[in-house]
Amino acid sequence: MSQKSLIYAFVARGNVVLAEYTEFSGNFNSIAYQCLQKLPASNNKFTYNCDAHTFNYLVDNGYTYCVVADESSGRQIPMAFLERVKDEFVSKYGGGKAATAPANGLNKEFGPKLKELMQYCVDHPEEISKLAKVKAQVSEVKGVMMENIEKIGGKRLSYWSIRLRTFISRHKTFGVRGPKCGGKCGCKI
16 A cells, blocks of 8 residues: 555454454554444444544444544545445355354455455545545435434324324213213114
């Protein structure tokens, strides 16, 4: 790699690192592992800063994808890289070998893929940035749409809730008054 923007990457199941890759030496892998142990298990994205580096994590369905990047590379490129790693990993190992692989058990298979993806992101930062922006916009639109659907659904739900309460109260009224007027209406029960 010509630039030192993406330095180290790994994929882990829980706290077990399954595959990792780096061309550089340093203590970033031990720091990344320490951060991994402190991450919440919920699906989310996390970034920590330390010594002019960012430690970026994507947690998804029990797997954690990590990349250590130079602080100057920003946040978009590392996160876009992690999304690509996740997509590749899930397509290759989803529901299979990764669930039972031992520590570093996928290094030979997936380590070269990490290298390839890192190289691509380093060589094409403009494309990655554009793609990340588009994904962010799509995510924002999706959020607004979901919010609107919830608002409409909430209004409909409250409408039907009121209708149900009205029906129940009328039914109770009929249950109390109905038998009293039954004989007067000409109906025999």
